[in-house]
Amino acid sequence: MQTFTLDTTGLVPCPAVPDGVQPLALAIAWTDLDPFAQGYIEALFAELTSNWLREHKYLSQAFRFSDLAPETLARIMGDCAGATLGREDGAALWRDRQAGRHFVYPPLTAYLGDDGRVYLREEA
Numbered sequence: 001m002q003t004f005t006l007d008t009t010g011l012v013p014c015p016a017v018p019d020g021v022q023p024l025a026l027a028i029a030w031t032d033l034d035p036f037a038q039g040y041i042e043a044l045f046a047e048l049t050s051n052w053l054r055e056h057k058y059l060s061q062a063f064r065f066s067d068l069a070p071e072t073l074a075r076i077m078g079d080c081a082g083a084t085l086g087r088e089d090g091a092a093l094w095r096d097r098q099a100g101r102h103f104v105y106p107p108l109t110a111y112l113g114d115d116g117r118v119y120l121r122e123e124a
Contacts, residue, residue, distance in 0.1 A: 004046045010066025015074040028073060030065045036083040039090025040076060041065070047098065048110040048118065069117035079105060 011027035030038065045063045068076075080090060097105045107123040 004049050005062055006042050006045050007062045007064040010064050012066060012068045012073045013070045015070040033077075034080070034083070035087040036085050036090035036093075037076060037080040039087035039092075040080055040094050041068070041090075042087070043091035043094035044076075044110055044120075045118075047094070051110075063118065067116070067118050069113065069115075069119050072118055072120050075120055 008030040011029050013027050033041070048063060079093070083090065083093075093102070093105075096102045098107050100107055108120045109123055110118055110120055113119045
């Protein structure tokens with residue numbers, strides 16, 4: 001069984017703010033995120049890796065932080081905003097959400113877009 005290792009290298013471009021103007025910071029690095037958000041992303045990528053291997057039987061490289069679409073990162077940051085808990089708690093939120101055990105957040109499906117970036121959509 002292949003173990004999951006998240007490659008945290010790279011930057012994700014900042015999504016546009018609501019009025020369409022880019023913020024001063026042009027990108028967000030893994031180290032810019034609090035431990036809760038990092039745990040959330042690690043659990044998301046672990047699930048995506050597991051699903052990918054189950055469907056395709058191979059993985060050419062580990063998912064990287066830079067593989068997140070800006071919209072995906074914005075959603076994750078919104079979900080994790082204000083959390084003061086640790087990495088394990090962020091991972092637990094992702095897993096509880098996916099199991100349908102969270103009353104605020106519906107389950108999400110992580111998928112690769114045509115551009116090779118990771119996106120999220122609410123499960124139907």
